[in-house]
Amino acid sequence: MAGLGDSLLMQQLPSLLVAVPLSFVPLLYFLEKVGVPARGAALAGMGLCLLLSFLPWVEGTELPISASPGGWGGLLGIELLLDGRARLFLPVISAGVFVSALFGTRWSQRWPLSFYTLVFLLFTGANGLLLTNDLFNAFVFVEIAGIATHALVAFRGDGDGLESAFKYLMAAAVGGILILWGIVLVFTATGTLWIPLAAERLADAPPVFVAGAAVLLASGIALKGGLVPMHAWKADGLAGAPSAVAALLSGPILTALFGFGLRILYGLFGGFPVMEGASAVTGGVEGSFGVLGSAGEVRELLRGMVFVVAVSSIVAGHVMALAQSRMKRMLAYSSIAHMGYIVVGVGAGGEAALAAALTHAITHAFMKVGWFFVCGELRRTRGTDRIAAARGAFREAPWLGGAAILFSMSLVGIPPAAGFGSKWVLVLESANAGAWGGAVAIAAGGALALPYYLRIVVRGFEPGRPRAATPVPWDSSESPSCPEPAAELPEGAPPHDTTGALGVRAVAILVCAALILGGFAGYGLLFSEAFSVATELVGSVL
């Protein structure tokens, strides 16, 4: 592949990664008009995007690749920047979207065009969020991804989905406003929204603007990502969503948000310095801190807040997950805890802890996507995602049980699953960096997580079926006190058992399982890539 490194394709790759998924949004409609089925066209398009997302890994590619659609440059126009961080996360997003689209939902068979159009919009937003080098665009991409996601959460159109979507939309809209407030403060302080120039000027800005912008942007991202204390919407938001959509939300969307968060943290605010001494939760180290110099104390205060948020996310996430009787809610709370793990790694500062956080973000995406698929399969066969209803399910389908065990092991952190590696390094490196509180919380988190996964697995392998064994179509009534109107199920709902779809669903689950196992086998490679990205990020701070 000589010459690919500096070909026109590579120069325009950042633009293509946004433009190709976006162009499929109208294209699907026209293709269907000429008789191409939406599902096939969509999967082909996602395959193409997946291929594109691997292009930066081709030997001889020089990073970062900067593209400026329209040719105005970053200051006046739009800049999309493909750096090491984006290169690491792009395949994760593309693969997550691809397997989720492959898995699909029962309703995606009924309305494939709307489903895949929305998935492509979400894909555009996620890729754009990762690549953009401009706060204005970041806001636009985050909202594009958001609106597509809300519509997908309500895709079934039943009461549960609508309730979830409304709560999620409300939380995300307020999160968007917080991000917008952060952008206003950055603009007031610097007069630009182009991240490199804004970062330069923020260095001399009054600390009050810097701290205000940092807190607002971080809270906006945390609200959208569902960290404690802004987590309340998340379980409700995921519980009513179709499984494939819940997977999209926990995999690609969280990854893109995390990537954007890193861009803000290191590109705009100069990141967290390595902690000196063993001041764990509150920080309070004095001295000079890179770019912000005088604002060092502000940053230590922020770091303290970050740790409080992270540790309380871990504890609250796991404890709440223990208390749930429905799998999707349990998985949503577990996601909150895992976001906490990642934030500990980021907050600890230093290349190694950051690299551990990056690898955990990647492995978490796939294990959570995989678990949601298992959940979707159970819902298909049992009609509900109640844990009690899983009885005997894994006995009937041992491969599903095997996948569930693998994903659980990965989430708890037991070898040979990729989650073990990333968690192990995360604990070690956070402790090394002096973040003892965080390290202890992560280690204890595994112990808290074990019982609630074990509960499902044991239940799944128990003999017999639950008493109400007849699968209820789309368990729309969880609480008998408030019966759903019958009109809620749209006319002509697909038949309950769609055997044709089982094949691809199994493939989607097995792909995730293979990635988890492969992630363990190739953990050294993954971590070294993450480490070079982390070095680049930390090195970008003067």
Next chain:
Amino acid sequence: MGAIIMTTVLGLTGIAIYGLLTRRHLIRLVICFNVLEIAVLLAIVYAGFVEGGQAPIVGGAEAAYVSALPHAVALTAIVIAASSTALMLAYVVRIYRTRGSVRIERVRRWRG
């Protein structure tokens, strides 16, 4: 001038946040979101305000140019808020049809 605008912005934000935290009626929550949005829009436009500034048209002004960026951000934010509001209202209509109420305590199924 600045003080008046900032007071308005903070006042609107306060009203909206109070409303978001206390109201139980879905339409009112949507309205609170819109008030919050208007407050931030006002702040954005004010962030780009230059005393005696002129429109950034090449060759058209003698005084200081005003950056067009905040206005572009404000316009985009209006479009996004309008689509979010449309989506919210669509949900409220559907929620009313399936659950028969638009009050949170009647609509809510899940707690915790």
